[in-house]
Amino acid sequence: MSSPPSRQDSGHLSRPPQNGALLKIRDLHVHFKVYGGRLRVLDGVHFTMHPGEKVGLVGETGCGKTTTMKSILRILPEPPARIAGGEIYFKGRDVLKMKQKELRKVRSEGISMIFQDPTAALNPVFTVGQQLEAVVKYSIEGKNLSRKEIRERTLQPLREVALPDPERMLDTYPLQLSGGMRQRVCIAMALAASRELLIADEPGTSLDVTIQDQILRLLHRLVEETDVSVLLITHTLGVVREMTDRVYVMYAGRMVEVADTQELFDNPLHPYTHGLMEAVPRLTGGGVADGIAGRIPDYMHPPQGCRFQPRCPRAMEVCHQEKPTFYRIDDNHQVACFLYRDSET
Amino acid sequence: MNQADILTVRDLKKHFVIGHKDVLRREPITVKAVDGISFTVKEGETFGLVGESGSGKSTTAYTVVAMYRPTAGSISFRGENLFEGKNERTRALKKEIQIVFQDPGSSLNPRRNVKQILELPLRIHRREENRTEQIARLMDMVELPLEHMHKYPQALGGGEKQAVAIARALATDPSFIILDEPTSALDVSVQAKIINILIGLQDEFNLSYLFITHDLSLMRNVASRVAIMYLGKICEVAETAEFFRNPYHPYTEMLLSSIPVVSEEEEQVKPKRIRSTGEIPSPVNVPPGCSFHLRCPVRQPGCAEEDPVMTEIEEGHWVRCHLQC
């Protein structure tokens, strides 16, 4: 019944493809139509995630992680964006082919999102309670709930995110709260919406580091206590190391490496991943390493072969011509790089 | 190390009045952004200033470059008091002290291209001709390809924008540059490049830096001395290696334990004792006594009453804490 994992397979552990996957993205291509032509932003993204997992998606500015995230929820502005190919399966159903009604169900119950800037994510003219209520009411069950049930469903998440005095919090306006509290409210709203998949986009970046630490520990606790799966998107390697079981590394619209977190940090294979790790300053000292030379490719005229090749210190002839697929190094480590073409186990 | 002092800050205070408590009594509501700090930067060194929101680190920076006038205290540059009497700082002094702001997106005018941006300081401070050549040289110093000269900031990446901001600061041929979170908005691979450029420039031109960041891992690798600020006051100052090896102040420990690190070795080095709790109070409502005591996990009864004094517990290592554990 289950076929063995093929070379084309991407980053899920020794399990058959699509069987039991919570979220599976296959060969996603997304283009943007702009002045001068088309930006080929996503160039064949593969991604798999199972229930209960904490997966990290690491990439720098412009790598396409936000576009990927928005594609999952179909909140890309189309036009100018256009999904040029691929599928996104959420619990086995292709999100890209869904009609509005089913999409709404997915958005209100399946997947919820925590955005980077909690201040921008909350409407300043409504109280916390009103915004939470809106989330609850828009869920599919929302129509059938009594006032008391709705209220309880707004209080429960506030308790879970350890906000002081949840009852009073319902009547507070976002601007009366500190940054850390606003982020907690956003997490509460996400929990009120869905308990299946939580996508967190740079959840602590706009906050102070001590507050970020609290928020991350909160997320960690929530994942442990409930069975919510978390997709953590960030450009900060340290956060990924603390918070996730498995990590995808993304560059210029493609996934370049995926591994269990510990394995990735112990053994980064892809030259880009390696470069990133080297560039992080260490608390133990040792000076500042060189960054990665060059800039991200022009998405209107991307390189023909591997998109990292122009900046790669170990580029080979074949890298100019062809695009690498995922090569399986280990049960829990795959890398899209010709350097490892012959190292497959 | 017998380096001369280039910048001396003594008991600096900067308060802002943001309103009044009520109409009748007109009691002002004051934000004590900077509330009595003192430090010295030596020529050619990088002095690090660490802090979170409301710590006053940016306000300190803006006061040094005269965007604000101090409410009290003094700032001296090579012995000369910067805020002596007259309103405007002299042109000669403006040239010497420059600043690179945190967000390259808003520190460059989107309606002016790179050439125009770099031309302004040259036009004001350096009378020589062949500006284009000077601009080319500046761009070269920060490793910016010359073809960017006629581009507008929107066409540049984050690192390139920040390189322009650095080049602009260099254009006046300064001796002292304040770097306010110069790489916080950048990706880590770009950050490395910018930091290396800054270090190279420091060596070449014997520049002194006041380096402000909340990223302690970065600070560990760029600063020679570090001071940590909380709600307008300095909690601890020490030479870098000592600061990280031997933190005394509970807030320092809290900050260090909150850093996400990428390796096991770093995990070992992080203090585990104190994890972050509580909210950062607003500088409008500074808690009485030691401003940190409400969040301090090792506070004692006396901490709420009296504000501790900066004490030198080891050579070159100062702490403001009643416990000095």
Place this chain on the structure above:
Amino acid sequence: MTVHAESLDLPKGTTREKLGRGWYKFSRNTMSIVGLCFVLLVTFLAVFAPLVAPYPEHAGKFVDFANASIPPGRTYPLGTDVMGRDILSRIFFGFRFSLMMGVVVLSLVVPPGVTLGLIAGYYQGTWIDTAIMRITDIFLAVPPLILALAICSVLTPNLFNAMLAVSLMWWPWYTRLVYGLASTLRNEFFVSSAEVIGASKFHIIFKEILPNCISPIFTKMSLDMAWVILLGSSLSFVGLGVQPPRPGLGTMVAGGTDYLPELWWISVFPALAIVVVVLGFNLLGDGIRDMFAAEEV
């Protein structure tokens, strides 16, 4: 090693590329193109009226009772009025007054209005700000049409005085618009940067802040053309603007009201002409706003 970013041979981010990009954004919306066409057509007709109009002499003092009150037909495409004058030709000349009204008023209003707004915005919080903005508030408090009527009634009714009246009540809008923009912009880091470098106040206000206000100003100017022309036509309609026999569009509409509905073409066509001009500038204004809009991606 750097990877260059280029598109269509135009180096990205230069002025030429910006113009191309601007046109791209403008042309996304068909209605903006329609507006542009209307405006270009009207301008062309206005400028070349003596050459293009079939009966240019009808625009002035001209009487031909033999051909009066003729409905639209082949000889006179839009008909003639009770004095025998060709309406089409008069409309072409009427466009001159309309455009002139718009151009003159805006020329008088925009420089001082914008300058005052810039200064008030830069010195926000000081007495300069208070002084300028309170004066602005006073002007804004007077009902505009009433003020225009009052001024026109006191002075001799003619186009020039109408323009003066409209100008006097129009400048505060620019001050207020620019004040809002400038007071926000002066807190941007690039302004602080210029100050730290030692730039003069003049440079900061006009070379750093003003360029960032251009887009809303241009958009407003385009939409204002429509308003000013409409206001001018209204004043002419009530007898306070362009005086007969000169062919102001509003004047022509007024002249034909006595003969409605039998001799409908005398009022209707000039009214339609006003619609074309006003609509054209409105649509153009939308397009200009789109052109300056920030881009996604």
